Amino acid sequence: xxxxxxxxxxxxxxTPETKFRIWFEIEAHACDALAELGVIPKEAAKKIWxxxxxxxxxxxxxxxxxxxxKHDVIAFLTHLAEFIGxxxxxxxxGMTSSDVLDTCLNVQLVRAADLLLKDMDGLLAAIKxxxxxxxxxxxxxxxxxxxAEPTTFGIKLAQAYAEFSRCRERLVHARKEVATCAxxxxxxxxxxxxxxxxEHVAEKLGLEPEPVSTQVIPRDRHAMYFATLGVVASSIExxxxxxxxxxxxxxxxxxxxxxxxxxxxxxxxxxxxxxLTENLTGLxxxxxxxAIPAMENVALWHERDISHSSVERMIGPDATVTLDFALVRLxxxxxxxxxxxxxxxxxxxxxxxxxxxxxxxxxxTQKGVSREDSYxxxxxxxxxxxxxxxxxxxxxxxxxxxxxxxxxKELEDLFDLGYHTKHVDTIFAxxxxxxxxxxx
Numbered sequence: 001x002x003x004x005x006x007x008x009x010x011x012x013x014x015t016p017e018t019k020f021r022i023w024f025e026i027e028a029h030a031c032d033a034l035a036e037l038g039v040i041p042k043e044a045a046k047k048i049w050x051x052x053x054x055x056x057x058x059x060x061x062x063x064x065x066x067x068x069x070k071h072d073v074i075a076f077l078t079h080l081a082e083f084i085g086x087x088x089x090x091x092x093x094g095m096t097s098s099d100v101l102d103t104c105l106n107v108q109l110v111r112a113a114d115l116l117l118k119d120m121d122g123l124l125a126a127i128k129x130x131x132x133x134x135x136x137x138x139x140x141x142x143x144x145x146x147x148a149e150p151t152t153f154g155i156k157l158a159q160a161y162a163e164f165s166r167c168r169e170r171l172v173h174a175r176k177e178v179a180t181c182a183x184x185x186x187x188x189x190x191x192x193x194x195x196x197x198x199e200h201v202a203e204k205l206g207l208e209p210e211p212v213s214t215q216v217i218p219r220d221r222h223a224m225y226f227a228t229l230g231v232v233a234s235s236i237e238x239x240x241x242x243x244x245x246x247x248x249x250x251x252x253x254x255x256x257x258x259x260x261x262x263x264x265x266x267x268x269x270x271x272x273x274x275x276l277t278e279n280l281t282g283l284x285x286x287x288x289x290x291a292i293p294a295m296e297n298v299a300l301w302h303e304r305d306i307s308h309s310s311v312e313r314m315i316g317p318d319a320t321v322t323l324d325f326a327l328v329r330l331x332x333x334x335x336x337x338x339x340x341x342x343x344x345x346x347x348x349x350x351x352x353x354x355x356x357x358x359x360x361x362x363x364x365t366q367k368g369v370s371r372e373d374s375y376x377x378x379x380x381x382x383x384x385x386x387x388x389x390x391x392x393x394x395x396x397x398x399x400x401x402x403x404x405x406x407x408x409k410e411l412e413d414l415f416d417l418g419y420h421t422k423h424v425d426t427i428f429a430x431x432x433x434x435x436x437x438x439x440x
Contacts, residue, residue: 001317006321007321007324010324010325011317013108013115014321016059016062019108020057020059020062023076023104024053024055024080026201027052027080027091028049029204030092030197032200033197033199034090034194034197037194039194041090044087044090048090051083052080052084058079061079062075062079063075065078065079072097094185094191094192095183096186098182098217099185102217103182103201103207105316106179106180106181106217109222110206113171113175114175116229116232116323116324117168117172119327119328119331120167122328122331123327123331124164126331126334126335127157127161127164128432129335130157130334130339131157131158131160131161131432132436133154134152134157135154135155135440136424137154137339137344138151138152138344138345138417138421139152139153139344139347139348140348147355149358150348150417150420151420152424153253153341153344155424157334158427158432161431161432162431163235164232165431167228171232173228174229177221177225178221178222178224179208180209180221181207181210182210182217184198185215187214187303187304188212188214188216195209198210214304215303216308218298219294220298222294223294223298225294226291226294226319227294227295229287229290229323230287230290232287232327233283233284233286233323233326236284236326236330237281237285240278240281241281243256243274243277244278244281247272247274251343254339255337255338256272256275256276256333256337276329276333280326280333283325286318290319293311293315294312294315297311352391353393353415354392357379357382360396360402360406360411361374361375361378363406364402364405364406367405367406377401377402380399393412425437
């Protein structure tokens with residue numbers, strides 16, 4: 001995490017202070033359950049909450065202890081005992097370090113997912129608003145980067161909305177999958193702690209008991225979580241890349257908002273660069289790169305090892321903080337995106353009507369011409385226009401083989417731009433619902 005690409009609310013989830021507070025709550029909830037089961041005195045459980053709950057855990061002190069004992073959980077428990085006193089002997093009864101570490105990590109990942117879902121809701125709202133704003137604004141669709149056939153700018157944004165809606169659903173599922181708790185003791189057998197303790201702690205923390213923890217919560221859950229973050233990042237990159245292309249000087253159909261006083265280049269005062277979407281492309285690469293280490297964490301030795309630990313200490317904060325920042329940044333880009341319908345129309349007209357070639361092809365087949373011959377007739381008139389030699393419609397009218405099958409009026413009708421946008425409402429209804437389209 002670096003401050004440049006971080007937002008405070010997400011960063012706070014991963015601070016040492018937050019981590020130690022969660023560790024304490026796990027231990028204190030476990031003590032409550034142990035007290036109810038008669039394993040430890042109820043007075044001790046209450047004192048643990050009273051004294052530990054008011055404690056301001058000293059990160060430097062915990063680090064100092066860890067330098068000696070070389071164990072982070074023991075360092076924390078030692079520091080906790082400094083607040084609680086003799087009753088500290090009842091803390092961590094029958095538990096192992098992974099019970100605390102894994103349950104805490106999942107609490108943090110759930111909280112991070114909740115923030116990411118909130119971010120995604122904001123992004124979806126921005127995309128939806130702009131999609132309806134430009135629902136019927138014609139623009140050229142491109143395949144292989146080459147002009148293909150007309151679409152609308154609203155459809156481009158509707159596609160993005162549908163994609164991020166799927167991302168949201170995946171994140172909801174990933175959140176649920178990682179929301180488990182393990183308080184099962186050494187090698188996960190509950191030999192020294194009652195399974196009811198785990199059930200109590202899980203309920204208090206909004207988690208589900210892990211069915212089989214083997215001392216650690218299985219890392220396939222985490223692999224799914226980080227893979228989902230990688231997919232979300234890829235969707236961010238897709239939309240960012242589209243905007244970057246549309247902002248190119250040769251295209252300029254849309255561009256990032258350029259604020260008063262903003263400067264695009266240290267050398268060239270005229271520059272307005274797509275710096276935000278380029279940044280988003282880079283951030284997406286980082287988040288996506290964290291999915292592979294998470295997958296490699298799945299294969300641990302026997303009931304437990306800590307080869308996953310160093311990875312998760314880094315990718316947990318870095319992936320969630322970076323994605324949080326990226327989602328909010330993309331929301332801002334979409335919210336303030338400058339759109340130029342007049343340039344879209346200029347680009348539509350740039351190829352002299354070639355974007356209507358398929359309609360002419362199909363019309364000829366309807367007149368009895370084979371598809372192969374229809375393709376040949378259309379292409380021989382299209383290629384000169386591609387080279388800048390004439391207007392497609394006029395060349396078709398002058399072609400005796402074409403005009404023998406299609407009248408001038410029929411050819412002109414085939415160049416109707418509205419033909420390509422007649423199903424926009426159908427597409428929008430599929431994405432946003434019929435009611436939304438009716439209101440829009």
